[in-house]
Amino acid sequence: MTSLVLLDFDANGIKQPSRSAVAAAVKLGDAHGLVAGANVGAVAEAAAKIPGLSKILVVEDAAYANALAEPLSALLVSLAADYSHILAAATAVGKNVLPRVAALLDVQQLSDISDVIDADTFVRPIYAGNALATVKSSDSRKVITVRASSFDPVPAEGGSASIEKISAAAVDGKSKYISSELSKSERPELTAAKIIVSGGRGMQNGENFTKLIDPIAEKLGAAVGASRAAVDAGFVPNDYQVGQTGKIVAPDLYVAIGISGAIQHLAGMKDSKVIVAINKDEDAPIFQVADYGLVGDLFTILPELDKAL
């Protein structure tokens, strides 16, 4: 029984959520990693150092350069016969590609698992994490996306996997990558950050994020997040969103500023180790999950906080 983990990477290397997916795969037994893209030699070498992976399959082909679902799923399907489990972190790439693989293999995917019970049985949150379902799959092969915040990532170094070059699968060319508009930030990625400072509707506009939250995040080495309300209002870009349908995070410290605490936001951050809430409404639901609450006007509190740090 061997698992194959689709590794998600960018210019900075293999993403941390993929190392959480490896942690889940290791619970099932032997695991291999898959690196597919253009000019991925360095990525493959980095992948080979991840403890828990015994072999890295590498495909160098421009067809995989932008992680499109159609070619990647065809590739995974071509490799599936050798594997009992196919896994990926529930990142934008994993969520896009793996259900396609599952359907082509006639398998019901196990989405966003938060625990591994045995080779067939897994725990996954449903209803925005308000319930945890333990489900047993009757499919002979399992296709799984992994909730990264529920599995401590394996280290980036310490392993020594073999590297095997494999060839690309056929591509039909019905989908084409056109362009990306990626947010530029010097700060850590939301899903890998130890500290997150998030703003909500109470921030009132995007300038206040820059003026009041950024300096605090800078001092704490924190990532900046946001509630759906703040993203919908256009204060910050979509990739800042924490919640049921945005990013699911579990940092050591989560600071929620001007966020009321709607169910769908709590779904994305309630597993954080320590939660701080700053809100002028003392009855806001966010205080029901906060370890430390501070009731007051954020426009007074944030400059004070900045000065005190």
Add this chain to the structure above:
Amino acid sequence: MKLLVAVKRVVDYNVKVRVKSDQSGVETSGVKMSMNPFDEIAVEEAIRLKEKGIATEVIAVSLGVTQCQETLRTALAMGADRGILVETDVALEPLAVAKLLKAVVEKEGIDLAILGKQAIDDDMNATGQMLAALLGWPQGTFASKVEIADGVASVTREVDGGLETVALTLPAVVTADLRLNEPRYASLPNIMKARKKTIDVLKPEELGVDPAPRLTIVKVNEPPVRKAGVKVADVAALIDKLRNEAKVI
């Protein structure tokens, strides 16, 4: 161009769900049900494509128990032309839904299928991708913008680092993310009109699909409850707690 939108009947997003005491699932009897919010966005997008003259017909499809007709009526009141209910008491999983939708797509000669990216009950985020795979169609998931011209759908997608645009040769599947549009409310006259629109009822066997689930629910639990902590008086007290008690900064 014929459009299909899939609409799911789910527990209303405002309801605080309760796990059943026998751990067999979540209590749904006597609970307010509504259209999955992402599917409302999908319906809105389909109707806008018809209003722009790009689509000629919008067919709403729901799958499940008889009461899914109410969800279809909502889609019809928003502006879909007709409805199809694939009626079954089996608890459908995304793979079964995708197979049934594929059969409907082929029966109706659909050019573009728009689905919500995720249902807020099982949070699977899979049906659209699976439908695209089974049809051999390209997919534009988590869409925040869709433009159609010359047989190509340009889809802007919400991805981890920001936005990404892909071009899909039609026919294709698109799944709607939150910021694709703001769904309209159905007006009273349109709700009345929707009552006269057709809903065809089909059974899975008529579509040649075995909808049996592949997953068995072993149990459903409440997650551990997080307790409310303390309120602190001021910034100095907060920093003291974070430094000396929680030791996180």
